[in-house]
Amino acid sequence: MIDQLKGSRILFAENNFDSLIDFLNDNSSSQIFVLTDENTRKHCLPLITHALKNNFTINNIEIESGEHNKKIETCIFVWNKLSEFGADKNSLLINLGGGVVTDIGGFVASTYLRGINFINIPTSLMGMVDASIGGKNGVDRDSIKNQIGLISFPLLVFIFPEFLKTLNDRNFKNGLAEIYKHGLIADKNLWNRLLLNKINRTNIKEILVSAIEIKSSIVSEDPFELGKRKILNFGHSIGHALESCLLNSEGQQLFHGEAIVAGMIMETWLSEKYCGLTPEESNEITNNLFTIFGKENFSQLDFDEFLGYLKHDKKNQHQQFNFSLLNAIGSCKWNIPVSKSDVKIVFDRYNAI
């Protein structure tokens, strides 16, 4: 166990499900449901079903994968399924999947019969280091990211690193992006370790523990994001707006990690102007992010549409953009007002590269 916050425990599995079985035995439920998408139903659910089959009966509820399914209609589908199965207040929902599954499952469980217990078992790297931890859940509305949702903590987050072996390279890099962010906002040592060794599926375990500890510790200090938790949003003001634009377009969908890498690069440039980040550190950050993650092509994006989405950023106040920006590698400030024209400058600078 790494941490305990607001009723939410994090358990690291040792290549088996024994600690999960113990936990389920200690927290008896009237029925157990496992929410999956078609991928985790195929690749991950059989492992769980097999491990639990002597002790528990499991009902599977399956939703379609993909960010475009993170919408209220999918929640209605899952609420209906729970009701059809006769799920009562003492039922348990296990969310087995990446960010989309844990975001939807957390919201559905927290609102079904005014809240039933749920457990997150993230299967993606993004899920393990970010989406499944910290209690944020929700769905997009009209392409606006996470506009409807809650902060509501799972009973348990169960980390089973073996699942990482099922990920392709693009999905693995997607999660790495958040780990780099954790280093940039809170732990220069982690950032340096990430630059020293190329991280892959086999050498990631220690890095994973560090990244989860950083996120857990920030969340437990400020669970409802009244202040410091906002630093976890570094790269996300611009990143979410980019995602929204592309969710709404016909072209290639951007992964969350890809969007926030671009967001981190642009917000690093803003950090120089607004937050005292030195040009040397700014270059160190942006050069490395470009080298490791590459550059996205946003030339087809309309800046005004992008700005329209940026206006919906949850950190904004009184119709003013409020960013979380770096003052140094490993240190981040929040509630920094940023002008529209400076957002335009970094947006153009990125696209001109």
Added chain:
Amino acid sequence: MIDQLKGSRILFAENNFDSLIDFLNDNSSSQIFVLTDENTRKHCLPLITHALKNNFTINNIEIESGEHNKKIETCIFVWNKLSEFGADKNSLLINLGGGVVTDIGGFVASTYLRGINFINIPTSLMGMVDASIGGKNGVDRDSIKNQIGLISFPLLVFIFPEFLKTLNDRNFKNGLAEIYKHGLIADKNLWNRLLLNKINRTNIKEILVSAIEIKSSIVSEDPFELGKRKILNFGHSIGHALESCLLNSEGQQLFHGEAIVAGMIMETWLSEKYCGLTPEESNEITNNLFTIFGKENFSQLDFDEFLGYLKHDKKNQHQQFNFSLLNAIGSCKWNIPVSKSDVKIVFDRYNAI
């Protein structure tokens, strides 16, 4: 101020809105929205707009009145409106209406941008003594009452008894039902006061204060309904199932209070068998409830359909009916398993009268 629980204050107005204005000044918001239905927009909103006009700008969002509109589609409409108005995380939603408005508004506010502040200004007696207090919110799903929702406390509950003058007799009696229930479950003295004098719009103020104090005190003892709060559900297991049946039918809609009076009568009979309520007190309760509220006609209801809805009661566990029942006037127990056949007996007994 009567009570303070989990961040939720209750203010009693003295025929003006001064204390509301002070509260709004102390809790500055970026924008203020008032949720109404067509009735409260017409009869109540003008008073508020007039009182606040020198200090605040208000945007009205209107939904259609009626329990059949307490559904997720109405929430989507209100989320969309908030988004169109550019509501940010620092916005405030004032729910001005009866139980439908405060239930929907509380849920929408608690889930918009993962939660914005909200204030309840109940305009019905039912709202003042029950729906607006205690943080329960939500919507019906497929005729199942409050299946989707949360427990989430308003920043303030503002009680303005003058609004009671806008209620017709049926609506007034609807709220009275919950006041009788408050007496039955927790305060024999209140029950006796209710029997001594016929309560009307002009002599209700002291009774109102007592009823609100009872509910507040039970809620603050057990805000998330892990135990004692379940006594507030006396009459509601059967009452909600009756409401659901009738919501789903073509005929006359039943008001919540009407359904729970019938529920209280049937559950009083169950209390004799399961909870040691004496036949004398049982008769005192049922005779008075029949005299004051009359008898509903459920002859068209199908018992199996009714039972289907009863299975969705939130208090049930492991597919067993769990009721809150009286052991005496003014005292209530919870988590009492009740058999299907005994539910059938009291259902038939009611209909045979």
